[in-house]
Amino acid sequence: MKPAPFEYRRPDTVEEVLHLLAEYGDEAKLLAGGQSLIPTMNFRLAQPAVLIDLNAVKGLDSVDEADDGGLRLGAMVRQAAAERSALVAEKVPLLAETLPFVAHAQIRNRGTIGGNLAHADPRSELPAVMLALGASVRVRGPDGERSIGAGDFFTGFFGTALEEGELLTEVVLPPAVEGGGQAFLEVSRRLGDYAMVGVAASVVCDPAGRCHRASIALLSVGSRPMLAEQASACLVGERPSSAAVLAAGHAAGNKDIDPQADMHASVAYRRHLATVLVRRALTAAFERAGCVMGEGAS
Amino acid sequence: MGAHPYVGAGVVRNEDAQLLTGRAIFVDDVHLAGTLHAAFLRSDFAHGRLLSLDTSAARRREGVIAVYTAEDLGDYWCHGPLLVPPPPIAGLTFNTATLVPLARDRVVHVGEPMAVVVAESRYIAEDALEDIVVDIEPLPVVVGLEEALAPDSPVIHEALGTNVAAHAVQRKGDYEAARSEAHTVVSRKFSYDRGVAGSLENRGILADWNPRNEELTVWDTTQAPIPIRNGLAERLGLLQSQVRVVAPFLGGGFGPKMMMFYPEEVLIPWISMRLGRPVKWIEDRAESFFATANERLQLHEAELAVDSEGRILGVKDVFLHDSGAYDPYGITVPINTQCTLLGPYRVPNYYSEFTAVFTNKTIVTPVRGAGRQHGVFVMERLLDFAAKELGIDRVEIRKRNFLTPDEFPHNHEILFQDSAPLVYDSGDYLPAMEKAAEMIGYREFLEEEQPKARDAGRQLGLGIVSYVEGTGIGPYEGARVSVEPSGKVQLATGVGTQGQGHFTTFAQIVADQLGVDVTDVNVATGDTREFSWGTGTFASRGIVVAGSACHEAAIVVRKKILALASEALEAAEDDLELADGVVRVKGSDLSISLGELAVRANPLRGTVEPGAEPGLEATSYFGPARGTTASGVHAMIVEIDPETSEVSIQRYVVVHDCGRLVNPVIVDGQIHGGVAHGIGNAFFEELVYDDQGQLLNASFMDYLLPTATDVPHMEVAHVETPSPLNPLGVKGVGEAGAIPVGALYAQALEDALQGAVEILEMPLSPGRLFDLVHGTPSDPEAAS
Structure with a gap:
């Protein structure tokens, strides 16, 4: 070795x-x-x-509030530093909640936010968080600087939209909005292992208590982190209810994803975990959004 | 000054200061000037004809000193020894295929070494491995046990003409007759898989041939330094006095480091002699999964015949055992299965038949528990099913079948791994079961806690199982105790040490006899220059066999001390007492220190009387007639998340009996570690092979060892039934904790699931549990 x-x-x-x-x-x-x-x-x-x-490169490790009230994270910010950052906890609680699930403390001491995203492991937690939050990355290359939305960044199995010669320099996370709530959940064999399934959910409710937006990102269910569109469709425009989140879970597990089996989880088990975790994560996210969950018609 | 007696006290470990401050020396800590580094070219194929190896480019690489293939070994190439010849079981079939140093014309498992590169650094050596051009013609691969025995199966060892490594039947009484009179017979098929030892420290060897004084020194992560010394001397044509083998501190052994000789172990010393330079090979984790022995699958078809009260009339078990590609360790593992299955129970009629099978996988040799887990799983499961069928409580059915104290020694009338009859020396199983049931709150759980939890939609289950473990087998170990002029005591023994606490427990035993502080007994172990006779540390035997030898040697030295002190103090021996490092005339302040006596015993002038020996020193050997039987009961409460199938352990209770406790803290530590191994075996670890014999999870990313968050707090209690077979009354404990955990998980999970499924296999995982409950396919290939 x-x-x-x-x-x-x-x-x-x-x-x-x-x-x-x-x-x-x-x-x-x-x-x-x-x-x-x-x-x-x-x-x-x-x-x-x-x-x-990249460890001697200056200016890639700052954590700053963005002009719009969101957060800018330098690509070389250590995962452990982000985990302990009061600014991260305040501005992007979903990221703070998720970081302890990223491998082990020793690994987070060295591992960086940008490195994790550029590696684009489909089992990794942070890409799913970026998707759920609608974050973007800034990259610099021979032709200058550009911004890539998370939805366009993860292109396939360990694949990203980074072009040859480009360097990911910064992660930009949007500000929290009124009526928003998020949650991260995963099931792994042991604490710190890659999850068999994980979900990052971000919801926004309007003042009338209807779900305005629901971004549900799943990891370890395919060749890249993905948004569960059909699960979202069960919620948007609806008043959140236990029936609706249950339906969203089923849509995610049975329609949105096309998981593979491996030695730790069969296809059936992965679909089932996605169903359960999406329901649980949405329930928590709506609760944090201050949204009153109805029983709902089933 | 510590308080005597030390034996029985939880003395702080003598070796901890060294280990915890990083001063302890492990093989890779030994740095010699001019050391070369070896790397092995290993087969990527599980089975194939090795047509050619072109090493010319590798030899030309800068920094490469030598490259050896089987051809380059000349006469040194030969099959290794059969380490453990099988016991003389009537009608036994045993086919030997022992390891070779480097594959010559055939590779029989992934990772089998084909060539070794020696270079100025390990980096260069690994670069050169990529220069070697290998031509292997793949052959059909033997993976499954049943498939290996099919008439059209490829044969791994052509000379044998069969994949049967061994076939043995052991019987007691007449099972069929018992079965015909049975009220109920339960029969099931079981599969029980095991895994790697997962030592923190992999294997490693540093060999240093000194051409000036013609001495070979070998640092080796072995559990058996003396047999390695003896074998190397024989194989290299040297006197044993020319070879020194040192097994320094080891980061765990757990069995696989008892295997000898691994190919690397015969090659590295030979290469050092050829090149006249020190040569080091340190096994990396990726290699370890292929190059170090592990344990694997057994498939059992078993039945239990009971009367209407649940009393055992007989057991029949027919099983297949995976031997891997070679069988240098004989049939120790399946014999352990066969013998340990009987457990703490009265089994009047027993029929046990096994077939050990060659497969294209890494060799199988004992790993902590060594096949005992498999047997315990089968027996405990059968008892659970019988209890259920008869409507008898699971604790009750066990109690009804326990051997009682008046039935010892109890002869099971079959042969154990040491070739001696399986005779339990002593035991008292009922109190242990009652204590465990009380500690876990068996009744309260079943009557109150569990129904309440079920009403709330929670899946809580309890498991409680028993087992025995044959420990402390011969042939012998020795110890030499000497009092030095400083008053300190040097204690040398031949067993190697891998973290068991020998530096403390052996010292406690000797300190009690000589009246010295336990920290004043310096234990030398694992160095053939310190002690020349012995076998090694295996089979939960260190404290039993070597500990007893320490005890006997210390008694002789004590006698010498008293005789000499009697002369010096002009007092009768009966009037003397040994304490605090001095011999004192009782009730007076007249005394002489052990140091002074040591000087007197080794005078520079005068005379040592004819027939007497100089010094306060003695060497003793201890060889038990047969093993001593330890036992235990484990109980646990688990909770399953009904939605995700995640399992958490709420309580874990161990009641263990290893006879007299020398150091309860160390014994508890052994049990904790064993249980952790058992939890890994039951719910985390599994070697996953594909149909081409490729191991799919050869790293700790996918081969899951339980971590601190997966191993619960354990409540440990002891019953002490002394062994009559050794002067200390001790029994072994090294493997105990690992043995019953699979059976325990099975019962507890079944209980939590309210009998929705029968658990007939180990290991499990949340995913496998889900698939069992839902009837969904688990096999990745079947599922995709």
Whole structure:
């Protein structure tokens, strides 16, 4: 379990990173927290010729309030730092709630927010949170800077919309809105394992108590994190009820997702977990939104 | 100064300061100048003809010193030893296929070594592995146990012409006759799978041949340093005195490090001799899943015949056992299954037949519990089903069948793994069961707590099971006790140590005899230069066999001390007492220290009388006639989330009997660790092979060991039924905790599910539990 030989570069600025990316193209890999990349290299599943270490790059690790009241997280913000940040807890409680589920404390001490998103593991928690919140990422590349919405960012199995030569620099999370509530739940074999199924739910209720928006993002149910559209359709425009969240759970588990079996969970079990977790997460999210749940007609 | 007697007291461990401050030396901590590093090229195929290996590019790589294939080994290439010849069971079939150092023309499991690269660093060595061009012609693979025995199955060892590694029948009485008179017969099929030992420290070897004084020193993560020394000397054509094997601190053993000789173990010392430089190989975790022995599946068809009161008339069990690709450890594991199945029960008639099968997988040798889990699972499950069928309480059916104290020694009339008859030396099972039932609140749970929980929609279940464990088998161990002029005591023994607390428990035993502080007894173990005779640490035998040898040696030294002190103090021996490191004339202040006596016993002038020996030293050996039988009862309360099938343990109770406790804190620690292993076996760990013999989860990301959040607080109590077979009255405890946990989970989960399913398999998981309850397919290939 020793990596193949590689060249190691440790640039100080984003400009230098972009320069190196331009120079080495797909022979290079970016090293952020290294919690996925280094094991992959030690197993020799990845053998990059050049490793560009981002850990000395300045200006990528700040946590700031955005002009619109949302949150801007530098790509190199450690997951543990975000987990402990009062600003994160205040502005994006769903992120604060989810971070303890991301692997283990030791891993979060090194792992970064940006690295996690760019890795785009379909079993990872943070991509689902981004989807549920309608977050976006800022990237810099040879042609300047651009913003990519979470819905467009995760393109497939470990695939993102990042183009060659681009660096993810920042994560932008929208401000909380009146009548909003969120919740994250997952079922994993052990604390810290990849979830067999996880769900990040974000709902918004209008002053009349009707569901205005419901974003339900699932992880570990396909090749990428995905939004359960048919589950949302059960809720939007409706007054939240236990019958409606139950229906949303069934829609998510039976219609929205197309999960695969693995050694930890069969297809049937994954569908069932999605059904249960979506219902539970929505119930919690509506409660946090201050929405009164009716019994509803079943 | 600690309080005597130490034996029985929860003395703080002598070795903890070293271990907890990181000063303890493990194999990979030994750094010698000029060390070379080895890496092994391992087969990617489970079964194939090895057509060619082109190592020329690897040899040319800068930093590579040597590359060896089977061909390069010349006469050194040969099959390894049959470590444990099978017991003389009448009618036994036993087919031997022992390990080879490097595959020559055939590979028989994924991970089998084919070549070894030696380089200036491990990095370079692994780079060079990728330079080797391998040509393997894949052969059909043998994975399943039943398939392995099919007439059209490919055969793994052509010379044997069969995949049968062993076939054995052991009988007591006449099962069929008993069955014909039975009121009820319950029969089921069971499958019980086990996994890796999961030692924190993988295997590792550092060999250093010194060409100037012609001595070979080998640091090895072995549980058996002396047999390794003996075998290496023989194989390398050296005197045993030229070979020193050191097993320093080990990060866990649990059985697989008792296997000998692994290919790496015979190759690394030989390479060091060829190259005249130290050579190190440290097994990495990915290798360990393929290169280190583990335990796996057994398939049982079993039945239990009982009378109308639930009294056992007989048991019949026919099972298949996975041996893996070779069987150097003989049939120890299936024999343990066969013998341990009988449990603490009176079984007048028993028929047990097993077939051990070669498969294209890593070898199977004992892992903590060593096949005992499998047997306990079958017996406890059968009793549960019989109880249910007869409407008898599950604790009651066990009580009715327990052997009573007046039935010991109890001869089960079959042979155990040590070739001796399976005779239980002592035991008292009823008090342990009653204590466990009381501790877990058995009645209250069933009558109040559970119905209340069920009314609230909660799934709570209780399990309570019994087991026995044959421990402390021979052949022998030895110990040498010497009092030094400093007054400190040196104690040397041959067993290796892997975290069991030997530095403390052996010291307690000796300190009690010599009246010294336990911290003044320095224990040397695991170094063949310190002690030359012995076998190793396995089969829950350290305290029983080596501990008894320590005790006997200390008694002889005590006699020498008293004789010499009697002379020095001019007092009768009966008037002397040993305490606080001095011999004192009782009721006076006349005394002499052990240090002074040690000097007197080894004079520079004068004479040591003919027939006497110098020094305050003695060496003793202890060899028990047969093993001693420990026992226990585990009970737990679990809760299943009815929606997600997640299982949490609410309470866990252990009542254990390992005879006299030498150090209750250490014993409890052994039980805690064992239960953790058992929980892993029951609900987390599983080696998942595909139909090509590829292990699909060879990392700790997918092979799940239970963590601190998965292992509950345990309430542990003890019953002490001394063994009559050794002077300390002790029994082994190393494996105990791991043994009954699968059976316990099965009963508790079934109870929680109100009998909605029968649990006939281990391991389980939330997903498997869900699929069992809902009848949905679990196999990834079937499901996709």
